[in-house]
Amino acid sequence: MSWLRNLSKFSSTIKPSQRPNKTDPFFLLPSLTFLSKFSSNPIKEKPSVKPDDYSGLEATKAHEKPRVVVLGSGWAGCRLMKGLDPEIYDIVCVSPRNHMVFTPLLASTCVGTLEFRSVAEPIGRIQPAISREPGSYFFLANCTSIDAHKHMVHCETVTDGEQTIKPWKFSISYDKLVIALGSHPATFGIQGVNEHAIFLREVHHAQEIRRKLLLNLMLSDVPGIPEEEKKRLLHCVVVGGGPTGVEFSGELSDFIMKDVHQRYTHVKDYIRVTLIEANEILSSFDDRLRLYATNQLTKSGVRLVRGIVKDVKAQKIILNDGTEVPYGLLVWSTGVGPSPIIQSLDLPKAPGGRIGVDEWLRVPSVKDVFSIGDCSGFVESTGRPTLPALAQVAERQGKYLANMLNKIGKAGAGHANTAKEIELGDPFVYKHLGSMATIGRYKALVDLRQSKEAKGVAMAGFLSFFIWRSAYITRVISWRNRFYVFINWITTLVFGRDISRL
Amino acid sequence: MSWLRNLSKFSSTIKPSQRPNKTDPFFLLPSLTFLSKFSSNPIKEKPSVKPDDYSGLEATKAHEKPRVVVLGSGWAGCRLMKGLDPEIYDIVCVSPRNHMVFTPLLASTCVGTLEFRSVAEPIGRIQPAISREPGSYFFLANCTSIDAHKHMVHCETVTDGEQTIKPWKFSISYDKLVIALGSHPATFGIQGVNEHAIFLREVHHAQEIRRKLLLNLMLSDVPGIPEEEKKRLLHCVVVGGGPTGVEFSGELSDFIMKDVHQRYTHVKDYIRVTLIEANEILSSFDDRLRLYATNQLTKSGVRLVRGIVKDVKAQKIILNDGTEVPYGLLVWSTGVGPSPIIQSLDLPKAPGGRIGVDEWLRVPSVKDVFSIGDCSGFVESTGRPTLPALAQVAERQGKYLANMLNKIGKAGAGHANTAKEIELGDPFVYKHLGSMATIGRYKALVDLRQSKEAKGVAMAGFLSFFIWRSAYITRVISWRNRFYVFINWITTLVFGRDISRL
Incomplete structure (x- = not known):
């Protein structure tokens, strides 16, 4: 920021008489000298990351708001974020797209009945806290792995095939993790x-x-x-x-x-x-x-x-x-x-390769991890059938989980590893x-x-x-x-x- | 078309009793046999072009409408096409984009003030004859060269980096040719x-x-x-x-x-x-x-x-x-x-490398060729200054030339090489x-x-x-x-x- 401050200092201290020519629109000419500051610290030699500065999101402290990390921005993840109370939680979303797609209307956009933008909803509009609260973020990135033991997710930025920017790796500690990564189109191994x-x-x-x-x-x-x-x-x-x-x-x-x-x-x-x-x-x-x-x-x-x-x-x-x-x-x-990332995760699975969840959408055997939407299914021990991969199911699960997490947070169990004997309420039931x-x-x-x-x-x-x-x-x-x-x-x-x- | 006719014949002659199962949505199952017709004539071995069939647009006959070929779909070309009378002329437009860009509002779309589609006007909406009249066409292609002697332009289709489709070359004979190919951003030879x-x-x-x-x-x-x-x-x-x-x-x-x-x-x-x-x-x-x-x-x-x-x-x-x-x-x-194609054309030039035109926007020394917009300028002998590369100039020239061409056509001089002593009217004058x-x-x-x-x-x-x-x-x-x-x-x-x- 030093160079930005330098400039504003310069333009506020410059006296009218110093301006080279009042009718010259470029009276800021001397600011070029400030620009040369750039050259003394060329970007090409990338400054090393200072871990003390701002590297990754570390575990929250007891006096801070607990952090819910949501992976994915589809129906499940977005409905969840919409329902989460930003007074209780900081919300961090990691997804390769910054909007939710209103999938049932997508076919209409292909032929121009609807405009593309009409079926895309920016996440910041779904949950305004994401763009306003100091501890809430949206990261344009893919989750590459989950360390459930350390309560951490590892991510890599999406750079859109941009050759000049290398993907940036970072980690986020979570108090609660919601996996809503959706699914992958089935190709049945057909070539081409x-x-x-x-x-x-x-x-x-x-x-x-x-x-x-x-x-x-x-x-x-x-x-x-x-x-x-x-x-x-x-x-x-x-x-x-x-x-x-x-x-x-x-x-x-x-x-x-x-x-x-x-x-x-x-x-x-x-x-x-x-x-x-x-x-x-x-x-x-x-x-x-x-x-x-x-x-x-x-x-x-x-x-x-x-x-x-x-x-x-x-x-x-x-x-x-x-x-x-x-x-x-x-x-x-x-x-x-199931998408490759879901297959690669070392978590309990449901029939069909989805992430296994219990009746309250919790992933068994790990703490503070939930999964909703197309990427999740009930583990066999629940005796429940796998729900269809529908927007309707994802939306209902997101809503249900948001209420449950708000309840947990209000009961003071929002932070990692603080799950006490809280009444979770009714298990999730899907009504078509x-x-x-x-x-x-x-x-x-x-x-x-x-x-x-x-x-x-x-x-x-x-x-x-x-x-x-x-x-x-x-x-x-x-x-x-x-x-x-x-x-x-x-x-x-x-x-x-x-x-x-x- | 044989396979399409085959299908409709099939579906109209099939008797209800022949349908395998009335509740089966795929009672058209036997149509698969028709599909196999494809294999007898596999597309991979590209059928050779039959010149007798439909190859290029040949010179119009005396009893046919004369053909105006417009190169480009910017302000000049689109304003011209809008003004041309489709009762008098067949209109053929060759351009790498099928819409006109309303350039003054383009900056607003970068930040989302306006939607992209709001500033793009499909050519078919500017001149409906292009999509309705049997002799009028829009070709998504680039002009590669002009043979003013033979009254022909040579073109190559735009395929959008599509690797599966090779650009297709074709030629169009014109009665009147309007070059409205615009300009190229100036980079002053700066690297990168x-x-x-x-x-x-x-x-x-x-x-x-x-x-x-x-x-x-x-x-x-x-x-x-x-x-x-x-x-x-x-x-x-x-x-x-x-x-x-x-x-x-x-x-x-x-x-x-x-x-x-x-x-x-x-x-x-x-x-x-x-x-x-x-x-x-x-x-x-x-x-x-x-x-x-x-x-x-x-x-x-x-x-x-x-x-x-x-x-x-x-x-x-x-x-x-x-x-x-x-x-x-x-x-x-x-x-x-000037863009590379303009530089490469073997036509009279105006100062600055633009195509030279006289006071009536005609390219001197060749017949039936006109040029308007950013790509054209007055030849030195007119003693007129080069007009600025503005939408305003292009639009006014397009309007002027449309009226003049309509007048020429009405006077029976629309066809190639029929330019008689027609009163062209006032020369073009630009008023800023x-x-x-x-x-x-x-x-x-x-x-x-x-x-x-x-x-x-x-x-x-x-x-x-x-x-x-x-x-x-x-x-x-x-x-x-x-x-x-x-x-x-x-x-x-x-x-x-x-x-x-x-």
């Missing part, structure tokens, strides 16, 4: 998926899909492109018939029928959408709804193909029976599995509120049954679509984003989708 | 500018600046980062004190004072903005306005430094006098010069309407004088800011974007800027 397919889980995935779709639309219009190549470029293949795959197919066919037909008239007859699924589409939904969805998608021009992908090449996929399917855009959404999915053309499915076998309301059509939109707009967290989503929907209705390729 | 500095001319530049700024803000908050490194990361250096550099510095200091102070409280005292200029800032403005701008910027914490950059390294710049200035973000806006620039904190400069020497209105302050915003919102081309810019400004006022790093 990671290289050639695009997932649909982050905003940058949606951006990539959009850029590629618009690029292919424009490339296919170029004179001299052979017919076969044109067909390939405009063949959009979606692998996986779960809600994400179906919603994306629906949005895509909507985009094709309304916007491509109007704005890419030369190539409109070449573009096609194929949805490949090994079993049934929307397998968690009511049979009647499934049939409805199938008919609607087919009517919209989506081809439904039952098949198993064996191999993915740069411009075609190969199915189990040897069929080759050329594609221009390949979106992969065949469910999720139903499933929803859009299928394009202002139609949606709403299945409010508790489980696949239970009875209950299951409906499809425009009313469902209306319910779907209402349900989501009230769940988009901030007022700012509610407002933007609303404005986006209105604009799309009035002006059509935006097709600029940024 | 292209590698390490970011320009501010395209939406992707603004996106890059935003990502880097937010990355540096978050990285500097990481525990253990040495003080010097923190200062470096948060030192934003702007080189060039023209309107772009000044507006960006103003937006940045606004962002720092309002948003960083609230949302990055841990690091708020480290962030600084330095504006480096070799001469005077805003040299085209009135002296009084310049002094006002200088005072306002200094008040907002922008340090103005007079200096000449000698060398740019990855984390520091070196000035002429040897001073080293470490930076985390470097934005370069020192004016523009004044300059405007924001300097942050709801302040702007408005200089309505015709030239630097002339007398006229020159004002600064909030009223100017209001005029500035009104002037721009009415010039943002489509109603959609006017609406979005308005909504963005309101949202920023009410909720602050968005800080999610997408």
